[in-house]
Amino acid sequence: MSKKYVTKSALLLSLLATASLATQVEAEENNPVSAPTTQESLATAEAQSTVEAAQTEENVEATASTLTETTETPAEEPQVLANIEQPAASQEVTEAETQEVAPVEGANVDVRILSTTDLHTNLVNYDYYQDKPSQTIGLAKTAVLIDQAKAENSNVVLVDNGDLIQGTPLGTYKAIVDPVEAGEEHPMYTALNALGFDASTLGNHEFNYGLDYLNTVLSSTNLPVVNANVLDAETKQPVFKTYEMVTKTFTDTEGRQVSLKIGITGIVPPQILNWDKANLEGKVVVEDAVKAVQAIVPVIREAGADLVIVLSHSGIGDDQYEEGEENVGYQIAGIDGVDAVVTGHSHAEFPSGDGTGFYEKYDGVDGINGKINGTPVTMAGKYGDHLGIIDLGLTYTDGKWQVTKSHGEIRKIDTKSDEANAEIITLAKESHDGTITYVRQQVGTTTAPITSYFALVKDDPSIQIVNNAQLWYVQKELAGTPEGELPLLSAAAPFKAGTRGDATAYTDIPEGPIAIKNVADLYLYDNVTAVLKITGADLREWLEMSAGQFNQIDPNSTEPQNLINTDYRTYNFDVIDGVTYTFDVTQPNKYDKDGKTVNPDASRVRDLKYNGVEVTDDQEFMVATNNYRASGTFPGVRNASINRILNLENRQVIIDYIVTEKVINPSADNNWGFANTIAGLDIRFQTADKAKDLVSGDDVEYIAASESAEGFGDYRFIYIEPATETPAETDNPEMLTPQERQEIHELVATAYAETQAKTKTMTLAQNKTTGLPKTGSKNNRILSLLGFVVIGLTGLFSKKTKQD
Known part of the structure; x- marks a missing residue:
């Protein structure tokens, strides 16, 4: 069989498979099935994943046998920056997504930027500390909001703002107990890819396990992870990919397909050099976050970006700027050329939506419309409890896209329901079960x-x-x-x-x-x-x-x-x-x-x-x-x-x-x-x-x-x-309590008084006959014995007082 014939057959099979998939998706859209509850998903996930794995293995073997003779894998262009290697810079996209569609003058398109931040390995809605389900946390619950937001507007850019791989026992389990190995994708990045995230950035906690572990994690995912302010200590070159250019095909308000290039960059607080000194000293330096963004934005624009999004793993901070500050979201929102800012790190929430938020005391902060210095900004809490949503209205004018309207908000997950994304529950099962087994090990008794x-x-x-x-x-x-x-x-x-x-x-x-x-x-x-x-x-x-x-x-x-x-x-x-x-x-x-x-x-x-x-x-x-x-x-x-x-x-x-x-x-x-x-x-x-x-x-x-x-x-x-009494007075049985000391005082005083009286009478009687008391007499022996008793009790009392 000729290579040409096999190639045509493979292409035909691919088209048939695509048509079949489209029919299946259409059927699912016409017959929606409500998402199963967390308990149902966890109960059936293992059986479902076993069946799917068997089916996948069978399909892979069949496909491999058909295409072995004809396919040649082109060499991937490596994305290497200093110490950290990452595979392909962008997620795979369809031909329709990558094909650029020229917009027409006056075209309008509404773009929605969805964001998570500070997930801290809260992958599913489960509290590992209390060892029970929790409906207040988890990417599996945030994913429900993501689906809802996409249904409202499919022109979506989906990003994560860092602090992803550390924070719960699941993070510890995958870093120390059953560490991620080369070629193995961290379950958090697997989940982001499954949900269609376009990019992520690094938070300060990504560095907690050291650069070697971080390198292993990043080299095993095809999700773009960007950072613009961490540099190699010797070469002063960026350690990570400084930005990602994502080309997305959207539908404008007239129903026409238009292509936009979205540039995404990110920063981390310079304080990682202090917080993880043992891991980073002598290996990296960190630039001021504001200066790093100011420097990279023109580069992204020059590369053809229609929109620029900054993933700022930094709190909003305040309206006063000092170089090297930890929280500078306020300042980043005021940089020319930045269209939207996703903040985090502080585990706080912005905007309030009603004008009552903490940050609204600063000039230029609009907590109702979610803007700072005129730029839309969100901070979506922590652990997946909120989803950040930035809506941009763009108009194509004079050969470029201009933001003509914007709005920022955050949405809270449903804490009254156990609804969660079934796909995330399923893919998390192995690491989730391993973590539970790990945390249930008894170490002692309190x-x-x-x-x-x-x-x-x-x-x-x-x-x-x-x-x-x-x-x-x-x-x-x-x-x-x-x-x-x-x-x-x-x-x-x-x-x-x-x-x-x-x-x-x-x-x-x-x-x-x-x-x-x-x-x-x-x-x-x-x-x-x-x-x-x-x-x-x-x-x-x-x-x-x-x-x-x-x-x-x-x-x-x-x-x-x-x-x-x-x-x-x-x-x-x-x-x-x-x-x-x-x-x-x-x-x-x-x-x-x-x-x-x-x-x-x-x-x-x-x-x-x-x-x-x-x-x-x-x-x-x-x-x-x-x-x-x-x-x-x-x-x-x-x-x-x-x-x-x-x-x-x-x-x-x-x-x-x-x-x-x-x-x-x-x-x-x-x-x-x-x-x-x-x-x-x-x-x-x-x-x-x-x-x-x-x-x-x-x-x-x-x-x-x-x-x-x-x-x-x-x-x-x-x-x-x-209380003046110390715990030692009652905790140590060898020491006397104040009541015991008082009783001894009274006994000694009584005994001494009685002995003194008897001794005086006996001494007077003796003096009448001999003039002087006899040395070694019975009376003196009694006095001596009493003296030793008094000395002993006094010594015990003194020892106790000194210890007190």
Whole structure:
């Protein structure tokens, strides 16, 4: 059989297959089937995927046998930029999509830009920490909104804004337990491709597992991943593809086909050099995000882009710009040549749609129409809980497309329904099941519940257990070294304390067996343990920064006052164990939320003591923490004379600690609190409404369910004067309680008085006959014995007092 004949036969078969597929799609559109529920999908996914795999294998074998003689695979043009290799730059598109169709003067087309951000491996609607389905998260639920938005306007560009491969135990599972290998696509990128995403960018958390792992992940996907501000440290050339040009064929308002070239670029905060210093130092440098976008936009335009979209893995920030800032979405929206901006990173939401949003206090921010500096902008929350939608109206004038109208909005997923995208559920099954098996492994037992509902108002078990584990690990690491002779402290923060207005974002581990999923709930991030050497002066500044978690309280006001500063990130509220201290929150804060000095003479930290003695400025300490804190610019931390990254992830430290101890008691040691300057004041705070069932003691009082924040409750914090009795007085059976000491005092006093009276009578009688008491007489022996008893009891009492 000739090659020409085989080629024609193959072409005919392809056309027949295409016609058959078109008929099938038309039939499905005419007979829509509602999406199955999550439970139904998870139940049938394994069987369905097995059948499909068998069918696919059979079809592939048949096709291969037909075309072996005739097909030649053309060499793909590699997309290589410095260290990171990626396969084909663009997704495969049909001939109709790639064929350019010239527009006519005055043509109008409506384009819709759909976006996700900060998915953090929330692939399906499942909470791995609680080990149960959740209808508030997951790309599988966002996909329902994507389908709905496409049905309203099929002229769609679909993009993701980064922080994709880290964030849940699924991310840990695919990076550490069953890591992605060369040629294996990460399940998150598989899902984006299945949904038809056009491009993605890199978030800061893409760098958490190092450049080698990131290189493996990116080289195994054909989805374009762009970044314009990460450069090779030596060559100063871009490490990643700086932009992607996507050609899309749309339908204009007259029903005509038109082709548009859409240029897509992205940036990441320069702070990745601090946050992942161990992974990136000496390997990459990061340009200022605003300058990088300003430089790349003209290049994209020169390449023929009709539209330019910036994927800004950066928060919106504010209207004041400083080079090297973390959050610059506001400034990027004002750059000439940028038509739309997708932001993220902050896990916040924009626009509000009703003019009540946080960012609308800045000039040029339109929270109703979703614009900043006249450019449409969205920030679609986190974990797939929202979809960003930017609608652009374009008119072809004077030989180019002009944006004549625009609007931005975000849509929230349906949290009342378990509807989810069946395709995503199916393709996620293997990694999903593997993750569940992983997180259910038991590591030990806890003798008390571990919750974080009150972590911002008093010492808390969810932080205590982390500090206990870090102290246990670092003490072993420093043993036998000069640093091992110094006092060892530990710093940990509440990662789940109603983070960013989420009433479900709390740790809640019941008493009993504790599994890996619980440890992951305690420690969300894939940080690595670090140890620092600091002075007492540094320690005080570290705590002054942590004090930013609290608003300033007016001691003369009788009105309710909110204690918690909600603009301050809870992961920056470090609790440092090994010392005791209080916060005087009637004083102004020394630092703002970014660590910048705002009140240089202010001081909130009071009674900072080590072993009951005031800490001096020149006193030296070793502090266990994580690489995020050690690599940052936190006040106090930045002056560390020793800054060492250790060899174990913080989460693994906790697991090893629990496995070693077998049974843990996470009860807080109450080493910090508030100064008595807030005594008698009406101090309020919010935490999850469900926490009302956990209120115990006299320091917290439940008021009512919050009217301003869904799922939260209003609570009152009541200052209670700390007890003078320490836990050691009752916890150590070898020590005496105050009541026991008083009883001994009374016994000794009574015995001594009685003996003294008898001795005096006997001595007088003896003096009458001999003039002097006899040495070694019975009376003196009694006195001597009583003396030894008194000395012994006094010594015991003194020992107890010293220990107290």
